[in-house]
Amino acid sequence: MVAAWIAQLTRGILALALGLTITLTLEHTPVFGLVTFGAFAVLAGVVLLGATFFGAYAGRMRAGFLAQGVATLAAGIVALAVPGGGVAFLAILVGAWALVAGLLEGASGLLARKLSPLARDWIIAGVLTLALGAVALLLPADFEQALVGEKGATGTLTSSVILIGVIGAWAVLVGVLQTISAVTVRSVRSGARADRVVAS
Template sequence: MVAAWIAQLARGVLALTLGITITLTLDHSPAFGLVTFGVFALLSGAVLVVASLRTAYAGRMRAGFLAQGIATGAAGILAVAVPNGGVAFLAILVGAWAVVTGLLEGASGILGRAFAPLSRDWIITGALTVALGVVAFVLPPDFTQAFSGERGVSGTLTSSVILIGVVGAWAILVGVLQVISAITIRTDRAVRSSATDRVVAS
């Protein structure tokens, strides 16, 4: 059975890839947001489903993570299938996905505190994801505000730019958290294994 840290690392890498892609791309149109979020959700959903069924990642919380993986994959399919859905569709889709999956992950973390080494990270990820959903729901879809910066730089701040920027920030925060936790539990496992080998050898 594949170790839990590998699934956690895969989730972190996917989230970081989404965050970095958004950060390095100037086009924050609804179509860009739907396509990038859709690809991320499809891949993340697949990782969660496989992690729930074929690895030690979910443990006793398998049902919750399986539901989370299915919901994430479904959101990805919708996003990719309707790339021209507009900012309102993007906000509703991201908001619904984030609230549902954030609650599922947070609940898994709370219920698994006694036996799951990743429970704290699941709780934090769940809270951050629910916060993303709240922002997506409360952000007015028709928000537009002109701005001017240093050296005469000017532009227009829209709800699409804000929402996609928030998604990118969420992805980087969650990605860093998941990568660090994956490395941590991998290191702890190696230390325990080394200590056990020394005891047996002695």
């Protein structure tokens, strides 16, 4: 039986890995975005399905997290299968996935407010994921703007750079949230067990 805090921590680590990979990479091309998002989504989907089937992560919210796991895994497979899909494809794929996953996680959190210590964090993650979906779907695929920096340095800000940067920012925020909540839940449960041992 996989403990809920372990599943939450694993999800957080995967999100942080995605965010740091994007942050530390300068070339934010659609291919890079599809490959990195695809790898993250496949692993995150497998973790979510495994935690739901073989652990106590979802509790009574099993249906919502199963659907989220399937959607995440499917999005990852599609992204890896079509790495040359372009920025519009990346935006539609990430946007559609984020809206579905955000709604499912947010709804699960709302329904589990009195059932799980992770409910509040599911709600926050759901809202952040919905915001990612909105940005991805509303961002013009053909956006391009020349930039001039200090000492005459030039560059181009494109929709691909913006979108992948937003995905990276979302991943860092969600990863930090999930990691902190996992550690918090673990600490609370460890403290409760210690109290029971002392009381006995």
